[in-house]
Amino acid sequence: MTYEFNITLEEKNYLRELAKKYIEYANLPVMESRKKLWYDHNSLKADKPVVVMETITFHDEIMPALKCQSPAAREIEWNLLIPIINYELINDDKVIPPNYSV
Secondary structure, three states: OOOOOOOOHHHHHHHHHHHHHHHHHHOOHHHHHHHHHHHHHHOOOOOOOOOOOOOHHHHHHHOOOOOOOOHHHHHHHHHHHHHHHHHHHHOOOOOOOOOOOO
16 A cells, blocks of 8 residues: 655644644643553552543534645644544543654
């Protein structure tokens, strides 16, 4: 399978701005607290329940229209926006990891 990575300069700049917001949220102190909460939960030592809202069934209602046009840029944009929008609108106990795998 071949994959085209023809991303315009405008898309690159926009994705960089999204990535800045993503890493800003990932580095918030609350993310470290949530990570500890999950470790405690998985070790059966949690003091409170973990709350997660699965949004996949209503992504169309909460996700903004994608700005990128090229397939590679749209995929990256989507993958960055999901945790950003989840944090901004839902703010459940999901952790935003401080990395983005390609």
